[in-house]
Amino acid sequence: MAVANTVLTGDGQNAGVGPEENYINHGKGILSWLFTLDHKRIGIMYLVAILSSFFLGGVFAMFIRTELLTPGQTIMTADTYNKMFTLHGAVMIFLFIIPGIPATLGNFVLPLMLGAKDVALPRLNLASFWLWLIGASVAVASIIIGAVDTGWTFYTPYSTTTSTAVVAMTLGAFILGFSSIFTGLNFIVTIHKMRPEGMTWFKMPLFLWSLYSTAIIQVLATPILGITLLLLIAERTLGVGIFDPSLGGDPVLYQHFFWFYSHPAVYIMILPAMGIMSELISVFSGKHIFGYRFIAWSSIAIALLSFLVWGHHMFTSGQSSLMNMVFSALTFSVAIPSAVKVFNWLATMYKGSIRLAAPMLYALSFLFLFAIGGLTGLFLGSLSTDIHLHDTYFVVAHFHYVMFGGTVIAFLGGIHYWWPKLFGRMYSERWAQVSALLIFVGFNLTFFTQFVMGSHGMPRRYYNYLERFTAYHQASTVGSFILAIGFLIMAGYLAHSLMKGELAPANPWGAATLEWEISSPPPHNNFNHEMYAGDPYDLPALRWDPSINGYVRRDPSSILATTEEAG
């Protein structure tokens, strides 16, 4: 393949904003989407599915907050309330946030960052999406046949005795688990086997490092969830008794099983978000990422440490005090790689030329919120304070600061960052900033109040509360309404962008990773020549080209493979 020729197609097309052949108009009809093997289409289908789940989980959250506007009954009975918080948790965790970033942005971006035409196992990728659909349908069906009121953790013995639809919901989560395993497996293989020329392990974009670490957890932890839920189903339907003390079983064993998956699972949620952060901070600070190797290794360190801390969920379950101490110490150790990342991001921003575009606003939000979420985790990891804070709103607030303030905010940042690449359209920057601000304010109002009331002793999951917590609860509810408005505005301008947004250039942000070298939206086959990957954070290699409103490479041949290895 002649280099000169490919340069032309590579760059000439980049500038073009016409209705070129791309993955969206390549093949028509719903079936061409549902049975596609194209990672980009699968990523988009996942995006639609996962944002729908987010909406559903959000509706449940709104019901919860509205109910808590006043003590006693506001809009629903106590039984309905129990189901609401369970469904909110189960839908948000299993349907939305675990598949979240890897299955949507990861699926779309990972092969592009590798200069590859697809993930290594495209059929498995499609299978993963279908498993998600089936699992989600079963989980949603459980809502119709009676919902679940156990909390998303399905703790025994309540989950084996309640009359609600525990089997359907856990079966749904079981199937969703395999979807997650297949995504992780696929990413591991793709990253191992499909890196382009020039991309050694330590030349990979950090988003790929984070997806790789995430995939390790997905593959190693999720089978345990599978067997745990299977045992729970067997316990309910057959009465096996492994978790039933009246039959010689041990309910705390269930908690060990459950958290052996579900603690690593919170790193499945946060690690990809950290990967997005590394991309955003570098690009929008106009600077090479600081401490590349430290960030890369800290992802791996978090993935490995994640398997050693599950016991901190059982400090009050009668664990031996030696185990408590060990788990507490290990829990603190997770703070080290997390802080390594945060300090490296800060150092990247230092003396950078920071552009406050919407993705960067989310990145800054993340830094602030994740710092609070992470540091309050230390309160909960300390044995003495945890006894006081256990099962209070403090835990709820900590979890939401990490998961919402961390993962969701970074996810939103990632969506805004890659949106032009995904759909080939720009969104309204002004409205994006308004929405980002509302979400930041609404979020803090919702959850910071929960730190306060939690430390004052307000227990989580309670339907009723003492008069003195009313002000906090009402502030929290008002905050949640502001949050909802922020999201509605976002839905509005993103929908508008899809229809009437300005056409996006290939590289609107000046990023140096390979996905920005092809047109927006990308062509069906991604790259029509072998790529050479240099330093993913070599931002000076790009220059602003006002004629296309985007960035172009100073030396386009620098990203083409030098050898004809193909064939």
Add this chain to the structure above:
Amino acid sequence: MTAHGHGDGDGLRIDHHFENADQQYQSAKLGMWVFLATEILFFGGLFTAYTVFRVNHPEIFIFGHHFLDKGLGALNTVILICSSLTAAWAVRAAQLKQIRMLKLMLVLTMLFAFGFLGVKGVEYNSKWKHGLLWARQYKPHVDHEQATEVQSVEVSIAGAEVGAEVIEHDSAGDTVTVESEVILVGEGGAPVPVPGEADRSKIAPAAEGPAGLAAPGSEEADDSFEVEPANAQTFFSIYFLMTGLHGIHVLGGIAAFIWLLIGARRGDFDSGHFTRVDMVALYWHVVDLIWIYLFLLLYLID
């Protein structure tokens, strides 16, 4: 192995996103190994549950394992090891483009797999006859004749009635039966029958032969299973969960071998393409390996 180093055949269709056959082969192989790791972890959860329960209640396992047939378990172990050999041979045959040999080995492997399931079926059937089932279905009978007599009733009726039925038939059940009936009947408050000589099991104690209920009162009988411990049914729950899940994997393996056989007949492997055979064989070895652990942990407890 050179065949590995150079990837997988020449005439193979390479998917559009791979650069060459070797990359495609290596990807499949890594993917399969990762998948097998998840399979082992999946069973690992069950092994953990087994370990915790056994540490807490060793008597249940010592009691329960006497009712498993070591001979049949060993036979199945041999069958699976042989099937692993034929599966490996099938891979070699595919690499060497010996299609006839490949087909033969695939058929042999499948026959072994069916043989395994057949033996397992015999074992399950014997458990079923003796009412040695999981959890709430656990209703051990005294001997074969009575077992068949009562069986039809037992299957359809649950709870106190079952207990009453059994007690009616064996006017004086032995201790083993009585204890379990009390558990089953629960709050039903069934009267505790007096053990009598006449109705004792005529099956030899398991220590001396194949599965069967112990003859209570026999001086030589092993103390550990003369008296049924509380919650003895949990052993059988774990037994059925673990072997059942393994059995499902055997069925999956059979389906995969049928798929390979169809491919072999269609000529998919004529060009020396062997990735698919290799992957299925890897899976089959893991299924085999898990069985070996199940055999050790469930059958050979003493």
